[in-house]
Amino acid sequence: MRRLIVASLLGAVAIVTASAVDAKDDLGQVQFKVSCTSEAQQKFHHAMALYHSFAWKNAQQTFTEVGTLDPKCGMAWWGLAMVAADNPFAWPVSLKVAEGAEAIDKARQVGAATARERDYIAALDVLYKDHATTPHRTRALAYEAAMEQLAQRHPDDVEARILAALAVSANHDLNDKTFARPLKAAAALEPLFSANPQHPGIAHYLIHSYDYPPIAGKGLNAAKRYSEIAPAAPHAQHMPSHIFTRVGYWRESITANQQSVRAAVGDALYTAHGMDYMVYAHLQLAEDASAAKVFAESSAIRPEPGRTGFGTAFGIAAIPARLALERGRWADAAKLEPPAGITEADWKRFPQAESINAFARAIGAARSGDAAGARREIERLNRLQQRLAELKLGYWAEQTEVQAKVAAAWGLRAERKDAEAVAALRAAADHEDRTEKHVVTPGPILPARELLGDLLLELNRPAEALAQYEAAMAKEPNRFRGVYGAARAAELAGDRERARTHYGRLMQQIGGSDADRPEIRHARAFMATR
Numbered sequence: 431m432r433r434l435i436v437a438s439l440l441g442a443v444a445i446v447t448a449s450a451v452d453a454k455d456d457l458g459q460v461q462f463k464v465s466c467t468s469e470a471q472q473k474f475h476h477a478m479a480l481y482h483s484f485a486w487k488n489a490q491q492t493f494t495e496v497g498t499l500d501p502k503c504g505m506a507w508w509g510l511a512m513v514a515a516d517n518p519f520a521w522p523v524s525l526k527v528a529e530g531a532e533a534i535d536k537a538r539q540v541g542a543a544t545a546r547e548r549d550y551i552a553a554l555d556v557l558y559k560d561h562a563t564t565p566h567r568t569r570a571l572a573y574e575a576a577m578e579q580l581a582q583r584h585p586d587d588v589e590a591r592i593l594a595a596l597a598v599s600a601n602h603d604l605n606d607k608t609f610a611r612p613l614k615a616a617a618a619l620e621p622l623f624s625a626n627p628q629h630p631g632i633a634h635y636l637i638h639s640y641d642y643p644p645i646a647g648k649g650l651n652a653a654k655r656y657s658e659i660a661p662a663a664p665h666a667q668h669m670p671s672h673i674f675t676r677v678g679y680w681r682e683s684i685t686a687n688q689q690s691v692r693a694a695v696g697d698a699l700y701t702a703h704g705m706d707y708m709v710y711a712h713l714q715l716a717e718d719a720s721a722a723k724v725f726a727e728s729s730a731i732r733p734e735p736g737r738t739g740f741g742t743a744f745g746i747a748a749i750p751a752r753l754a755l756e757r758g759r760w761a762d763a764a765k766l767e768p769p770a771g772i773t774e775a776d777w778k779r780f781p782q783a784e785s786i787n788a789f790a791r792a793i794g795a796a797r798s799g800d801a802a803g804a805r806r807e808i809e810r811l812n813r814l815q816q817r818l819a820e821l822k823l824g825y826w827a828e829q830t831e832v833q834a835k836v837a838a839a840w841g842l843r844a845e846r847k848d849a850e851a852v853a854a855l856r857a858a859a860d861h862e863d864r865t866e867k868h869v870v871t872p873g874p875i876l877p878a879r880e881l882l883g884d885l886l887l888e889l890n891r892p893a894e895a896l897a898q899y900e901a902a903m904a905k906e907p908n909r910f911r912g913v914y915g916a917a918r919a920a921e922l923a924g925d926r927e928r929a930r931t932h933y934g935r936l937m938q939q940i941g942g943s944d945a946d947r948p949e950i951r952h953a954r955a956f957m958a959t960r
Contacts, residue, residue, distance in 0.1 A: 457483060458630030458660040462589045465543035466503035470496045477509055478589070482631030483663035487697070489513050507537035508551050515557060518600030519638055519869045522566040523740050523823065531558040546587065549580045565822075574601050588622060592631050595619050599639045604825055604866040612639040616648070623652065630660040637669050642866055643905050646676030657686065664694035668704045675707065675872045678908025680939075683711040683872075698733040702745030703870070709749050710872040713756040714910045716943040716950060725749050731771045738776040743783040744870045746771050751790035755876050756911060757947065763794025764803060781814040782826035785833055786875055788814060792837035793876065801844035808837045825868065832862045836878050839885070848889055855882045859898075863905070876911075877902050883915045892922035908939060914949045921956065933957050 457479035464474050473496045480489035490513045497506035514530030515521075537551045553576035557569050577594040584590050599615035616639040623632045633656035640649030653670035660666035668690035674683040687708040694700035705728045712721035728749050733742050746769045754763035766787055768777055777784055788810040795803030811834035818827035839855035842848075859878040867873055879902040886895035896919035903912045917932030933953045940950065 456660065456662050457485075458666075459626070459628040460589075460630065464503065464505045464547060466496065466500040466505065470500035470503050470506070473499060474503075474505065474509070479630060479660070480663075481509070481512060482592075482629070482634060483660050484517055484634075484665045485663055486513055486516060502540060504537045504540035504542040504551060505547050507533050507540060508547075508554060511537060511554050511558070515554075517741075517869075518596060520740060521570060521600065523826075525566070527558060527561045531561060534558050546584050549583060550590075553577050553580050570597075570601050574598055588626060588629075591618060591622060592629070592635065595622075595639075596631070596635050599635060604868065605864060607644075607864075607866075609642055609645055612642065613645070615639045627655070628659055630656065630663065630666060633659055634666070634669055637673055638869065641672045641676060641869060643676055646673055649673040650677070657689065662693065664690045664697060664700040664704070667693055668700060668707070671704075671707050671711070671872075672869065675711065676907075678714075680711040680714045680908065684708055684715075687711070698731050698738070698742045702728060702731055702742045704745075706745035706748050706752075707872045709752055713752060714908060714939070716910060716940040716945040716947055718757065718945040718947070721753060725753055729770065733771065733776070735773045735776065738772060738779070740780050740783070741870050743772055743776060743780045744786070747783045747786040748871065748875065751786050751875055755790055755793060760794045760797040763790045764798055764800065766790050766794070781817045781821070782823065782830065785811055785814045785826075785830045789833040789837060789875055792833075793840055793881075796837065796840035796844045799844055801841055804837060804841040804844055808834055808841060811837060825865075828865060829868075832858060832865065832878065833875075835861060836876075836881060840881070843885060843888075852882075852885060852889070855885055858882075873906055873909075877906050877909070880906070880909065880912050880915065883912075883919065887915065887919055887922070890922075892919040895919040896923055896925075896928075910936070910940070910949075913939065914953065917953065917956075918949075929956065 457476070460475055460479040460482060462475060462478045464471060466474065473492055477489055477492035477496060480492055490510060493506050493509035493513060496503055496509065500506070511530045511533035514526040514533055516524035516526060534551065534555050538555065542548050542551060553573060556576045557573040559569070561569065574597040577590070577597045581587065581590040581594040595615040595618040598618070599612050602609070602611040616636055619632050619636050619639065622629070623636060626632055633652045636652035637649050637656060640646055640652070650673055653673035656670055657667050667686055671683040671686040674680070674686060687704040690704040691701055691708070694704065705724050709721045709724050712718070712724065728746060731742070731746060733739070750766055750769070751763065754766060768787060788807045792804050792807035792811065795807060811830055815827050815830040815834060818830055835858035836855065839851050839858055842851035842854055855878065859882045862874065862878040879898050883895045883898035883902065886898060896916055899912055899916035899919055903909065903916060906912060913932055913936045917929050917936060920929035920932060933956050936953055937957060943950065
C-alpha cells in the first residue's frame with residue numbers, strides 16, 4: 431500500500447484538463463519561497479494559492495508537478511502532505527492519514543536545503559507521526575504548537591504566520607463558548623490582512639475564525655473581500671456565505687453560492703456543499719420554487735463510488751430534509767428515502783450524514799402523530815450515535831445525541847405526554863446551545879430552541895413560546911420559521927405591537943415572494959388589520 435501511494439504521488443505530470451481551477455485563473459497573490467529550481471518555484475507559488483482556497487485536486491496535481499520539475503525539492507512532498515491533511519476545520523474526518531504520512535516521509539527523505547524548510551517538514555511530521563497509536567487531538571495540538579514555534583523562529587515568514595493561525599483556528603473546540611482559539615487566530619490574521627490585502631488564505635481563514643454566531647459580524651470585511659481576491663476558486667465564492675448565513679444575509683448567501691456552484695463544475699464537493707447553503711437561504715426567503723429547483727439539480731450529483739467526501743454526503747442528505755422540515759411538511763419528512771446520489775456503502779461511511787435522514791423522519795413521524803414511526807427512527811439515531819462514538823467522532827456523536835433527544839421529546843408529544851415532552855425538549859435545547867455548529871452546515875437541520883417554541887405554541891403557552899423563539903433568533907437570525915413563530919406567539923399572547931414588529935420584519939425579509947405558505951397568508955392578513 432505504501433509503495434502504491436508513493437507511486438501515485440510520483441506519477442508523471444498529467445495534462446491539465448478543464449477543472450474547477452485553472453493555472454490561468456486569478457487565485458490571489460501568494461509568495462512562498464522555497465529552495466527549488468526557478469520553474470518549480472513558480473509552480474510552488476501557484477500550488478499554495480490553490481491550497482489556500484482548498485482546491486485539493488488541483489493543488490495535489492500542481493505540487494506533483496513541482497516534484498517532477500525538481501526531484502530534489504522536498505517541499506513538493508510537504509505540499510502533498512498538506513493536501514492530504516485536507517480541510518483542517520473538518521478534522522479528523524477529512525484527514526487522509528495514510529497518504530499524508532507517506533508524503534511527509536518522502537519529504538524527509540528527499541530533504542530540504544534550508545533550515546526553514548526543514549522546520550516546515552518537521553512541524554507537519556508531528557501531525558502524522560505515530561498516527562496509529564496517538565489520538566488525533568494530541569497530534570493536532572502538537573502540530574499547532576510546532577507551527578507557532580516555526581512562526582516565532584521565522585518572524586518575517588508571512589506564510590508561517592498564516593499557517594500557524596490556521597492551525598490555531600482549526601483546533602477550536604466547538605464546545606468552547608469563549609472562542610479563545612478562533613479569536614487568537616483572528617488577532618494574528620487581521621494585521622496580516624491589512625499588509626497583504628490580496629492574499630486568499632488570510633481572508634479565507636478570517637472567515638473560518640469568525641464563523642460563530644456571537645462573533646460573525648467581525649467577519650463581514652473578509653467575507654466581502656475573499657471572492658474578489660480569488661474569483662477563480664469555487665471555495666472563495668462559497669466561503670463568504672458562511673458569514674452571510676450567520677448574520678442572516680440570505681440574498682448575499684444565495685449569490686455567493688450560485689457563483690460557487692458555477693465555478694465548481696465537475697466538483698461534487700463544492701457543488702453539493704454550495705447547494706445546501708443555497709437551499710437553506712432560499713427557504714428563509716420563502717423562495718420555495720427556487721429551493722426545489724436547486725434540489726432537483728442536486729439530485730443529479732453522482733459522486734464517484736468509494737470516493738464520496740463527507741461534505742458531499744452531508745449536503746446531499748441535508749437538502750431534502752431541509753425542504754420538508756423548514757416548510758412543515760411533516761408527512762413528507764417522515765417518508766424521506768436515502769439520497770439516490772450516495773451509494774449504500776458510502777452512506778454507511780458517514781453516520782453523521784445518515785443521522786440527518788433519521789432525524790427528519792423522526793420529527794416528521796412524531797409531528798404527524800405517528801409515535802411508533804418516531805420510535806423506530808429514534809432507535810436508529812441512537813445506533814448511529816453509538817457508531818460515531820466507536821469511530822471516536824465525539825463532536826458528531828454529541829450532535830446525533832442532541833437530535834435523538836429532540837426527536838424523543840416530539841415522540842412524547844405524539845404520545846400526549848405533554849409535560850414530559852416540554853421538559854425533554856427544553857433539556858435538548860439547552861444541550862444544543864452548549865455546542866456549536868460545524869462548518870459543513872449552515873445551521874442545525876431545525877434549531878432545538880425554535881422547536882421548543884413550536885411545542886409551547888401548540889400547547890397554548892404563547893408567552894413562553896415567544897421567549898424561546900426570540901432566544902433562537904438571537905443565535906440564528908432571520909430564519910423564516912423563527913421570525914414567524916415569534917410573531918404568531920406575540921399575537922396569541924395579546925402583544926399586537928410586538929407581533930406587528932415581527933410580522934413586518936418577516937414581510938420585509940421575504941419581499942415579493944409568491945410562495946403559497948399559510949404563514950405568509952396569515953402574516954399579510956394580520957398586517958392588513960389596524
